[in-house]
């Protein structure tokens with residue numbers, strides 16, 4: 672199983688590369704990767720398993736974080752209440768933001784990253800709503816709209832496919848500067 676030891680940290684060149692599109696059918700290895708990435712998120716959100724293996728509770732993971740330069744992400748956003756079905760559970764292959772809102776949003780407490788072992792304060796401004804095209808592991812194509820928290824997570828993960836880290840979006844001079852038309856979530 673994947674643990675924090677499999678996740679590369681800032682400074683590793685894999686996090687700054689532009690990942691390559693996948694072609695179908697996926698190889699056996701690529702299908703296994705998809706399942707392992709989702710299993711990591713599930714394990715990380717399980718209190719017993721995460722404690723036993725020292726996992727941070729993750730909502731998203733991108734293949735470049737495993738030093739695999741391929742355009743694959745996994746997202747697992749829990750439902751509002753315990754035992755609710757997940758708000759979003761998906762492995763997305765070749766995800767692409769094809770349109771987005773003019774309105775922007777950011778998380779009240781900023782962002783962190785499984786590949787970043789420090790607190791980086793500052794607002795990370797994202798699009799409030801996005802339309803994403805992607806393929807599932809079988810090559811079926813989807814076009815879906817996401818808003819608010821799921822949209823933020825997807826933008827964070829798709830950034831990883833393009834070598835972009837969350838703190839690249841933080842205003843260097845004034846990290847807590849925010850245009851007054853940006854919505855704050857949380």
Ligand code: UDB
Nearest residue numbers: 727728729730731732749782783784785823824827
């Ligand atoms: C995370 N987790 O996974 F609302 F069950 C962050 C870390 C960096 C703190 C582990 C997170 O926000 N957990 C969380 C939030 C909830 C409910 C819950 C767990 N990521 C993903 C990442 O680093 N992917 O590359 C960072 C998030 C910051 C904003 C979007 C993704």
Ligand code: ZN
Nearest residue numbers: 783784785786
């Ligand atoms: Zn990240």
